[in-house]
Amino acid sequence: MTADNIEQPDNQSPQPKPLPGQIYIRPGIDDRPDLDKALTPEDKKAIARLAVHIEREQPDDSAAHAETQAVRMSTTGSPAVATAIPPTPIADASSAFLDMRDPMVAADGSTPTKPQVNRLTVSFTLAALLRTAPWAMLNMVALPALVDRLVGNSLGGGHGTPLSAEASRMAGAAPLPWLAMIIAIGSVIGLIANAIVGVSSDHTRTTVGRRTPWIIGGGLLSALFVLPLGALGNVAALLFFWILLQITYAMLAAPLAAAFGERLPDKFREHAMRWRGVGLMVGQMLGVALGACGIAFGGGLPFGLTAIVFILAAFVPVLVWPKESSSESIAAVKYKFGPAIKSMLSLPTGDENAGFRRAYGARVAMMTGMSVMTVFQWLIVRHYVLAAWYMDVRSVATSAPAIWATCMAMMMLAIGTCAGAALAAGCSEQISEWCEARGVATRTVVVAACAVVAASIVIPLVLGVLLSVTVIDCGLFVYGVVSGFAFGMYDVFNQDVVAATIPDPRDNARYLAVFNVANTYGVVIACCLGVVAVMSAGYVALLAIAILAVLVAALLTPKTA
Template sequence: MSNSSPDTVTITASNPAVKVRLSPGVKRLFGFIVPVNLGIYIVVGAVPGILLPLQIQGIDEANKAANLAIVTGIGAFAAMIVSPIAGLISDRTRSRFGRRTPWILGGAIATGLTLFGMGFANGVVQLVIAWTIMQITLNLMISPLTALLPDRVPSAVRGAFSTLVGIGMMVGILGGQILGASLASDIQAAYLILPGLMIVIIALFVVFCPDTDSRSRVNEKFSFVVFLKTFWVSPRQHPDFFWGFMSRLTLYTGYFIITGYQLYLLQDYIGLGDGAVALVPVLGLVHLVVIVVALAFAGPLSDKIGRRKPIVIGAALLMGISMLAPMIMPTVTGMFVFTAICSLGFGAYMSVDAALMSEVLPSEGTFAKDLGVLNIAATLPQTIGPFLGGAIVVGLGYIGLFPVAIALAIIGALCIAPIKSVR
């Protein structure tokens, strides 16, 4: 596969034995991708995992589950719509700083300002508005950032790059949970410190890992039809992309049904009450350790053996198995077992599936847009998950969440099998 970016080298991705020599630009990209994702996902870990649920609980504790579903569901719906649009805009951007840099930096600054304002919200409606804006600005940054993998990383080392992306994400999420818990008594300070850290890291990244000048690019003439295609990749023309999309959609829905209610599961299903907040970062530490092991092993292994599908299928099934633990053991031990096994599967799935999907993207000229469409499979579950989870909790109680999540994980594994262009 040949990639046009000056930061990449020509390689043969189908030969797992090939030795890839990375240029200085790609090496810097490898060096910065962990801190960049760390900075972003500290925010992602702290806000929806700790700070937002506590804000909602402080407003109306009796209806906290329903209100959390409303706030996060509406925000995730906005993210789902914005993600491919942000990708389309990024793909078509012509500037001396490249296609991605203006949106990555601008999105980081806008997200920081939004979170600062969110710290002063004192009603559910205000939180809905602030969280929705934050989801929009966050995706203006993340959609172009995800395009760096197919844009600038040689195919034969995409598993390793995905591993570093995943490590930055997971360490960031855990760090966010720890910082969020430690700053829980001063939410306004948390909403100032966390995005400030993110903006500094992003600024360093765009300076040391600059994109190539895109002013000479020739884009397809914009039209309403082009805009509508932002949200669509034909399953008939690109069946492998479709099956990968469906795998993410179903697996992530099952995952968010459980993790989206983690704090309330610990409080009410496990019975920890106010002690649940302190256990979240402890579970996060277990999650981090196990997922880093999975990421470090699975991504490079898929590069070495030249196979992605068996690892992705096995990882999805492992996640489904993990959800039996808290269903059978509604205890702290059950939650620790679930966290450890699920993290092992999720880490392997995340790193290898990212590399797999980068090899079935429909067009080199629309990487960010197509990844934005793919990102719907990760953001739509954040819309479906809270509403579906809320309905399940109301009708069946918290224990009803687990069988549904298991079934969705199995479907996610089965969707990988029909993919033909990747082994």
């Protein structure tokens, strides 16, 4: 009973006073004064001055998510690392499995339903395929073929008279320095653009979300800047548009990587990661195959087809996945790009990071060797592997062979590499269990994979003296399968090595962000060494450098506990 219960209307007779204890006054409720009436205006102003201003929620930094960095690692390496189950997955300190949070809730706070999870999985798989295919088409087919055409090498140009061996070597080496320069500068610009776009998209405030505007804009601008490439007549203009493409492609790729870590709950992320790896694998194969077919059957460089796929990459993911929530509620804060770039380029110091620095050096060496074979793949096939066959056809006064021979060889390489990566993804779990049962260290598998990659490079080295196109194509297919399988195994098991060298698992995101920069360093070093090697001793020296770099990676791989 309260005081309210005993109040009587005025028209009723007076009631006796309540007995002691009959009225219960609730502390803090019934005896609470009305502050609006009890406080003076001066008191209210004094209290307002003491009020604490609560900031709105700040956007999460995508660079601080280990999952985002792992996605970027799988993009720059073998797709097998995204499709397979590594021995020790990179731990994410923000994962719901490490505390009492609900694993069905995504990092952005949403709880997608089962149909929405399926839509997210499909969208990221299609996004991986659609953004990888045109990029592989450009880097491995269209750009090298365009540089080869602009420099005006004499091989395959329609000359009826045979060339001397020295003239053929110099003619085949002429496009390589220009291609190396474009790729090296573009890689550095792309690295910086990824950091800037990542920070900018983290703080984007729109009604359609943080990532969607960047994805659509990046895909459309990439399509716009890729169209003029086929009409360019000099390397300087090609370099300019290639730099623009690096920036616009970062606008497409970086937000997709961040969205993958934000929108998928921990419960379903591994399943989606595998399908995304399948998309990467198929995208790389289709990109090279479509580019080669476009040149072989269409006669022109496939820049129009590339632009169409970029447009699809801009719209398909955002139309398939559930609509991204508005980001207008996040705080509008000032941010700087310098700290993000500096933290990405700063290699950790101290004795506790000695193993990580060694793993970092091994990755640089491995990516140097692999980049030598991928960046210059078109030129290696056209001016070394098929060089003897081209010369033999010319020596009998036959008209110059069509470009289809090089295109077919590139297609066989792409199909073989995809098959090898798929085989590595399928076998990695069984090999991991076998190693664990017999006490075989992960480093042993990594070193063995490096040795197989180095041995596989001998195959194109030998194919350069053959004259049969059929044998050459079969040999390149075998090389693609072996090297794709070995590099896939290296990437999968090297993740375990890298994870073991990180002193504090809570810093996985920061260390992986630094580790991913090693891929860019490998590309730049490969371009520099490739120019020196080919201009000095031809493509034989280029292949020898690739073998040496991969063996150095095996020697630098640190031991794990």
